[in-house]
Amino acid sequence: MRNVSLTNIFQLPFARKYLKRAGLAHAVTVAQKAYDLACQEGVNTDLATKAALLHDIGHYTWYRDGEWDFDLYKQNDIHAIKGAERAHKMLIRLGENPEAAKEIAVAILFHTDSYFQGTVERTSLQEVVAMADEADEEPNGNHHYKVISEAEAEEMLAELDALIETQHSKSHLQQSV
Numbered sequence: 001m002r003n004v005s006l007t008n009i010f011q012l013p014f015a016r017k018y019l020k021r022a023g024l025a026h027a028v029t030v031a032q033k034a035y036d037l038a039c040q041e042g043v044n045t046d047l048a049t050k051a052a053l054l055h056d057i058g059h060y061t062w063y064r065d066g067e068w069d070f071d072l073y074k075q076n077d078i079h080a081i082k083g084a085e086r087a088h089k090m091l092i093r094l095g096e097n098p099e100a101a102k103e104i105a106v107a108i109l110f111h112t113d114s115y116f117q118g119t120v121e122r123t124s125l126q127e128v129v130a131m132a133d134e135a136d137e138e139p140n141g142n143h144h145y146k147v148i149s150e151a152e153a154e155e156m157l158a159e160l161d162a163l164i165e166t167q168h169s170k171s172h173l174q175q176s177v
């Protein structure tokens, strides 16, 4: 049994607000992709899907004269730093294991290489989260504007939770044999 599920995270108003701001459809799709990649790569699916769901919650927009200014964004963006901090705070508040909360927060921090530009070698968990994000990216940041309802998101997260629970209980059973 996990301490915190994706559904628990989505029930938190603080989480829902930021997930919607950065694009709920993108967050849920990246969590689904992270689940598949984590299974392929032998990475912990619980950590990978939480980091993927929350990877963009530090996002905000950079406007100049009412228009998105991508140059300004690239120059000044720290969304991964803000996101890592917010995710850590909400996970601890929900009762997450502190070691897991730290791993998830660091995976969020490293999901973009805009600060370290290839100078850091990512762990497989961090790599899975970054690859899942890249797999859903569209030109001009359009992936942030895809729309799903909160009810659809809830359903998709509940399905992912069920898959992760089944997988974790199977591995616990194998360990205890």
Ligand SMILES: [Fe+2]
Pocket: 026, 055, 056, 133
């Ligand atoms: Fe993203």
